[in-house]
Amino acid sequence: DTEVTQTPKHLVMGMTNKKSLKCEQHMGHRAMYWYKQKAKKPPELMFVYSYEKLSINESVPSRFSPECPNSSLLNLHLHALQPEDSALYLCASSQGWGPETQYFGPGTRLLVL
């Protein structure tokens, strides 16, 4: 399996809802990433997990909470989001943490009402 998968593909949530995004890879990669991408902009790094430990948090608001249950799975828990959080959320993975090729999942398109 050479792909990163993400669920759900689309998500609509209210500002008081709690939801989770899921990412999975079976390439044996030890680094996993969450990015946020707004329309016509490059991906913006949010979090990096290396060997299941949080290595980078790019000063992301606490309404976004990452979790790495095991080396293949990455979750992003969402709570009390704002409309400006509407975006495409991309997961990526790489063999290790460093100057390595990152492989992106298809993303979850999130709309916050």
Next chain:
Amino acid sequence: GENVEQHPSTLSVQEGDSAVIKCTYSDSASNYFPWYKQELGKRPQLIIDIRSNVGEKKDQRIAVTLNKTAKHFSLHITETQPEDSAVYFCAASPLTTDSWGKLQFGAGTQVVVTP
């Protein structure tokens, strides 16, 4: 931290012509430079990458060149086809402690190939 500038922001080419996108980076410690293609509504896909110990790399119609002295790298697409229409992002991966593992992306280039 690393800063990557990408030009042009939009590029229109006739089918069969060549396209060139240029990126400059600020951190001389960066040593890995990938290029991603993102079609509308799809994920960014790696199309080619280069490391700082190599000056040029080719893969069929796509090539990347790197000038470490000038701190710039370029993507070259020859014999463009309509399916090359997409947004292309360059990126640089610095080696500094506080930037380890990060990809600093350029702003992107919208390429439109007209038949």
